[in-house]
Amino acid sequence: MNLLKKNILIILISCPLIVLGQLSHEIENISKHIYLLDFNKSQKLIDQLEDKDLRITLEELNNIIKNRGSNKKIDSIALDKITHKNKPHPYTPLFTEIVQGYYNMYYGNDQSKSLNSFNNALKIASANNNKAFQKLIISNILQLYSLQKTPNSIRQLKYLEILESISETCQDATIVIYFETLFFGQSTREEALKFIPTAKKLNKILNTCNFSKNWESNVYDLLMVYFRETNKQDSLIKYANKLLALPTTNYTKLSKFYAHLELASLNATNNNAKEATKYLSLSKSQFNELDSTRAAYSYYRFGAMKVLSVIGEYEQAYNFLEKSIIFEHHLNFKENQQDINQLQVELETAEKEKQLLLSEQENKKQEYFLIALGGLLVLGSFIAVLINLNTKRKQRIAEQEKEIEIQKIERLLKEQELTTIDAMIEGQEKERQRLAGDLHDNVGATLAAAKLQFEHLKRNRAKSNITDELYEKTSFLLADAYSKIRNISHINNSGVIAKNGLLPAVQKLARNASINGKLNIEVSDFGLENRIENTLEIMLFRVIQELVTNIIKHSKASEASIAITQHEGIINIIIEDNGIGISEERKLINSTGMGLENIEKRIEHIDGTFEIDSSLGKGTTIIIDIPVEQNTQ
Template sequence: MLKKLHIAVFIAFLSISTAYGQYSKQLLSLESKIESGNHEEVLKRLNTLDTSKFTLYNKALYLYLKAKCYDFRNSEDLAFKNFILSKKKFIAIDSIDRAMDINLDIAFLLYAQENSGNNYSKYINEYLNYAKNTNNNLKLARGYGNLAMLKIDEGKYSESKDYFHEALFYVKKTDNKNVESALNNNLANLYNEYLHQPDSALYYLKKDLLYVKDRGTLDDYYMNYLNQSSSYYYKKEYKTSIEYLKKADSLPINNYVVKSKQYLYENFQTNYDSLKDYKNAYKYALLVKKFADSANVIEQNIAINDIQTKYQTREKELENEVLKGKVKTNKALVYIVVGLLIASLIIGFLIVKNARRREHISKQEKLIEQQKLEKALKEYELSSIDLMLEGQEKERQRIANDLHDNLGSMLATLKINFEHLRLRKNELQEEENKLYDRTDELIEEAYQKVRRLAHAKNAGVFANEGLIPTIRKMAEKISIPGKLSIEVMAVGFNKRLENTIEIAIFRMVQELSTNIIKHSHATEASIQLTNHDENINIIIEDNGVGFPPAKTHTSDGMGLNTIRKKVEQLGGTFTIDSTPGKGTTIIIDLPI
């Protein structure tokens, strides 16, 4: 499943901005800058303000703006703390409408935490109850939209779809295109990730794109492209999916940059992995790790849990104060009990956290050691294959040189001597002449056989003729008229390859051709070689008796297992398709 982007689909946005006179113009100006994506600049300005003379209204808005800035920069722990404080301030000044809006910001923040276990449903339900009581269409749309997100988290996808449609019903009454856009994106995400209906998802995303083109921001384009990419991924149109990811990656977004990039690169990795483009998949896997480390998800979750625990504990303390306010002795007792309980919870939490952290570190260390061992064994195995192949190649060259230089020279000398005797054959008797003629023929035949064997064994033939001509000659020599026909087809070999690559390919083809002669009982075979886009594809087929693919060991030559490992060492793939009685097809793909 593709990684879904929580931070852009939750229906929460800046909603505090109102032109009431009780708010500072300076704060309202900073709020508008947050909406345009300048949250880093706004946070710096906020930190320089003197809040000691602020009214309660301005303090509430100040805390809210800080929370939004921290949220956009992925500092979720600080954002959560300031949202809670801001909500309390708005409640204190009887601005319940604004406090309820903050509920969605808090729910949104908690929902976005991976595996956090945070309970955000109570904030959504509180908001929705307020929307129903006030009969506010916009709030009902946002409330039902966020309730739909909650149902997704609970695995109730059909209910989620119904709530989304209910939310769309209310938002159409308001003509609020911003919320309608968020709902279309969320509904598309539901169809993509959980209902597995990518065509339905694309329908809502195309509708949303019309709004984005009309008045959307770069972040809106980013979200739409990312979700369209998910749709094409589930349609198995991976190249189209990657094109939309590239469009999204080209946009200079301002909000939630770290998490947005992390999820984007995870989707790149998944698509390239599906295309078996492991080079690019590995590239984006490294980028995912880089941005995941920046997000500090685990530390953020721990900090948020700590803050939420303290906030909930404080709420319970206040409730106890109200109930026990007139009994000082009991109140003191309650404080002591609560204090001990908090201390116990904190100690227990720290013990569990440290134990889990030690366990996690131990598992990571064992995994790293195992990976190092596997890597060392793999390198040793590949090194052994190289040494074996190098030894075979040297032995072939030594035998070829010995045949050509020593035995060949001796046979050549012997032939000259017999030529000399031939000149004197008139002096010999008739029977002796026949004997010399027969011996001369045998010497000529032996000399030609030694010469052919020397050239066949000597890899230096590539220096003169090249890979394809050598394979064609080999196929011509081992073909048996009337019994075995071997056809060679080559495409794209317009220039020579590196000599070591040519030798490696030739030895593989030579071994596989030898196996056809020895074991297949085939009457027809073909060797197809294609050089395209810096990749070489080799297909060797025969119409022989075939064999079970599991039985791939041979006792002589390179052997199929050795060929497979050599191909893997060169970064390629080796595939065998064989069924007893139906022939064999071997496919080798090599990068160059």
């Protein structure tokens, strides 16, 4: 009899799954467009359905995902319509689990319930081999993981593997790479090293297939982080502007929030304080009201670290940092609550299993009850201890981070002040020592001889036979002194450049800087038949000299080249190396010598242009274009 009941129960459960397995082409097409966030197309297809109940259900499913948690009132109505139908149809269990999962992801205090609902929906869709709904559900699960402050999880990788295994189209492949990139970007372990190569792959595949504007905003948002990390400013600006040009939806609004933050950081890095503060202010207009705690944390932490401290607004940066720490505590508390809820769900599941066993073994009911109660008490105590320890640890970390940030800002100010003073004193002292040596060694001896000639002339002025000879010798000595002073002046201004010109000086510099077996520097030229203005030659030589010094000290390059071309009133200089790239060099380069920023300002002062193209591990290329007037002397 019991076996007969079980068989009947299995048949009753399987019947809706069998019917659900016969999903029409229209239903799969609708779910595909919802998965691709193309809600207008999915709504048009929904309107064409003949089944009224099915049409209403799919419309509410489409709307709740379209809202992306931005309208709790509308979403709660949609949830009620689907989960409390008087006449449920075979699709109701699947749609109910999806909508409950999505609703709890944004509004519920217990996101573990959201994960459970999505997993139940995934089981139903997998049992009926409906890949469109499987992709939709898994993408929502991965989105749920990304909302966690520390989302790195082995389970997350397993869902990524499932999504990749059922991928069929170009859009599917791109979405898989998108979630991989998002996972590596949020990781704090060795997986974080995979972010840049995975993001690079995402950038390449993006333009190979068409996407909805909503998905484009997600991808653009992630690529902006990639361009920031690889110091590709032009690409970052391009994608930020493309993102801001998209129509504002519940998906693009959050991405526009981060786009404004990225542009604020970029302008701060380029010393454009006015634009930086403008974009920082604009980002607040794109706040995510639903997840205001996370948005506020991102706004204040990013503003403090990437914008205000960079442009020198240290007091405001400190205030932003304090506020971000407060919102970070709220996020940590929320995560702790989610962990507790997850444990409670597991306890409830275990309790149900125990109750089933107790019903079958009534003779041991009291014993199992005592065991369950004891387990609950022990586990409850363990959870309480974990919460207490975790809360204290988070507080200590937050306090330490706050102190570290304050110390960094103070140390940066002191180092900048000391570096400026030391460089000025050292330069002045070296210049005084060198001029004193030149005057003493070269001019001093000649003037001393001229003085002796004058004294001799004074004593023998009555002797006309030697007066002319003395005047001639004295004149020669004075002329020699004048010539030496003039040479010292020329040497101080240009060294070997005044004599030989820019190209020989650069060639000599390359020969001296090359190191056998370690660094080889080649020089090539075109169109340098005539000399250019002397002051410009000196300035260009010093710029090239500084850039070569940077290559020697910081690039770890084995090969470098200097190409100088003069054509139609333009001097073009290209300096390349195969070193480690600019991102690691910049910190060192700006600490000594002219610095790239000062070089760029010098070039711009004479109406020239200065460009840097560099990527990590691929070397650096610097291009300088300067308008010139030929000097035929």
